[in-house]
Amino acid sequence: MALRLVQVNFKAGDDAALGRFWADALGWGVSSEGPGVTNVEPLNFTWPDPAAVCVDVVAVPDPETVRYRVHLDLATTSAAHQAELVARLKELGATPADVGQGDVPWTVLADPEGNVFRVLEPREIYRDTGPIAAVVVHCEDPRAMARFWDEAIDWTLHEVSDDHARLRSATGAGPYLEFVRAAPRTMPDAAPVWTRVHLDLLPYPGDDQAAEVARLTTLGATPADVGQGDVSWVVLADPEGHEFCVLRPAALGGD
Structure with missing residues (x-):
């Protein structure tokens, strides 16, 4: 049994507008399976494809105030490309963001x-990822996250240290999934930690969603209630509390 990382899910006040921003930012197209859901995916794309992690934008009545524990890193091929991309993103509606980054070669927008993301300077490791270089998860223990996610999904672990862990599809294509050490959460235990950006996982055809959920719980995942109600997907949290969804094998988006 195994799971595929197929989508990065954004909660939004206006799914169509935010979906269009990300489609224009990535050079992708948009589709929708129903009201309140905008799927952002590569052109001529057949879902699911191991070479692409899509963006799924879902409207909610009141997007939560969050800590930014998941963000996207965008790839560039040259200094000129980075400058051109930053300028174009600003024209599309992105704004500069200060997250305490200081003097760094990347640009935070x-x-x-209000979802923070980075436009990276050219890096050789990301030369063949496509427009999304990495999906980055902030955590307290990258080694522990690597152990869990290496078992949870069918991706290959490429690097792990006390400060950083990196996985990628076993096909050697598409973006990386990275876990980066960040300061421990300071919110009171009684306060819910909402994330507007989370990961969606999909079983392979013929695999059972319930069996995959059971397997993940043995690895340390726990059930999570984010107000989802009666839905076809299952919401879990990894050992550090990052919510993610296990989709039904035939499902696409909508969580």
Whole structure:
């Protein structure tokens, strides 16, 4: 049994507008399986594809105030490309963001709904990832996260240290999934920790969603209630509390 990382899911006040921003930012197209859901995916794309992690934007009545524990890193091929991409993103509605980064070679921006992301300087490791270089998860223990996620999904662990862990599809294509050490959460235990950006996982055809959920719980995942109600997907949290969804094998988006 195994799971595939197929989507990065954004909660939004206006899914169509935010979806269009990300489609224009990535050079991708948009589709929708129903009201309140905008799927952002490569052109001529057949879902699911191991070479692409899509963006799924879902409207909610009141997007939560969050700590940014998951963000996207965008790849560039040259200094000129980085400058051109930053300028174009600002024209699309992105704004500069200060997250305490100081003097760094990358640029931190926020999308029109305030989701922080980075436009990286050219890096050889990301030369063949496509527009998304990495999906980055902030955590307290990258080694522990690597152990869990290496078992949870069918991706290959490429690097792990006390400060950073990196996985990628076993096909050697598409973006990386990275876990980066960050300061421990300071919010009171009684306060819910909401994330507007989370990961969606999909079983392979013929695999059972319930069996995959059971397997993940043995690895340390726990059930999570984010107000999802009666839905076809299952919401879990990894050992550090990052929520993610296990989709039904035939499902696409909508969580």
